[in-house]
Amino acid sequence: MRTPIIAGNWKMHKTIAEAVRFVQELKAGSAAAGVEQVICAPFTALAALAEALKGTPIALGAQNVHFEEQGAFTGEISPLMLKEIGVRYVIIGHSERRQYFNETDETVNKKVLAALKHGLKPIVCVGESLEQREAGETAAVVRRQTEAALAGVDAAQLADVVIAYEPIWAIGTGKSSTAEDANETIAIIRGAIAERFGQAAAQTVRIQYGGSVKPENIDSFMAQPDIDGALVGGASLTAESYLQLVAGAAGQRQS
Ligand SMILES: O=C[C@H](O)COP(=O)(O)O
Numbered sequence: 001m002r003t004p005i006i007a008g009n010w011k012m013h014k015t016i017a018e019a020v021r022f023v024q025e026l027k028a029g030s031a032a033a034g035v036e037q038v039i040c041a042p043f044t045a046l047a048a049l050a051e052a053l054k055g056t057p058i059a060l061g062a063q064n065v066h067f068e069e070q071g072a073f074t075g076e077i078s079p080l081m082l083k084e085i086g087v088r089y090v091i092i093g094h095s096e097r098r099q100y101f102n103e104t105d106e107t108v109n110k111k112v113l114a115a116l117k118h119g120l121k122p123i124v125c126v127g128e129s130l131e132q133r134e135a136g137e138t139a140a141v142v143r144r145q146t147e148a149a150l151a152g153v154d155a156a157q158l159a160d161v162v163i164a165y166e167p168i169w170a171i172g173t174g175k176s177s178t179a180e181d182a183n184e185t186i187a188i189i190r191g192a193i194a195e196r197f198g199q200a201a202a203q204t205v206r207i208q209y210g211g212s213v214k215p216e217n218i219d220s221f222m223a224q225p226d227i228d229g230a231l232v233g234g235a236s237l238t239a240e241s242y243l244q245l246v247a248g249a250a251g252q253r254q255s
Contacts, residue, residue, distance in 0.1 A: 002206050004222065004249045005162060005229040007038035007061060007123060008236025009091060009210075010045075019045035023052040025239035035229070035250045038089050039236070040123070043077055050086035061089035064097060065120065067110035079118035090115050091231070093149060094125045095168045105148035112149050112161070121160045123231060124149045125210070126189065130169035138167075138185055143192045150196065158197055163189055163207045164231040170211025172233060179217075182209045183224035190226055215244035222249050
């Protein structure tokens with residue numbers, strides 16, 4: 001059975017002080033068992049969070065990484081730098097990075113390979129735009145993005161990869177996909193992984209849904225057979241809501 005994974009993506013939110021306060025509030029709440037938990041914070045808050053999260057079940061994640069170890073890449077952060085801080089996960093290819101920062105299937109793949117090489121677990125984002133969805137291209141888009149992201153990844157490395165299916169039209173809009181639709185697309189992604197790595201390996205890969213997930217709807221997504229957790233933006237920003245998401249994910253899996 002795949003362990004569900006709830007990852008908060010704070011995007012460009014929270015100063016260091018705010019990030020540390022979040023963890024203090026989190027510690028006052030109770031953490032649910034049986035769910036892997038991650039918080040992907042801005043680069044500036046990572047070092048302080050590495051310290052603050054000690055003794056909690058939450059793993060630290062970043063939101064981007066460069067594919068080179070070092071060099072003349074002004075403004076970029078390398079996998080070695082993230083590892084040194086204690087980062088374990090890194091979001092790669094989020095649609096906001098594809099849309100606003102020229103991230104391509106090719107750079108996503110380079111970043112995935114670099115992350116795995118340095119012991120970071122990539123959370124690889126795939127998902128279609130509204131235009132692509134309305135043109136009936138959802139399956140082709142997510143298959144292409146998945147295959148491209150995983151080019152050159154070997155079977156052993158696949159165990160460290162998490163995929164996040166995020167339909168772009170559902171991000172931050174309050175319009176989530178229906179759980180059934182999300183499950184159907186995630187099954188297509190799993191099928192693409194199976195074609196490349198075999199059915200057994202594909203069944204072990206965790207695939208999250210992301211896009212307007214909240215404490216009120218997490219149950220419906222977690223009840224789907226192919227959905228293994230969520231990548232959550234807005235609703236991960238308060239400790240109360242984050243804890244509710246984790247508890248929701250745990251409740252469904254325990255029932
Ligand atoms: O990475 C998270 C996703 O972009 C979803 O964001 P959201 O939960 O605010 O819709």
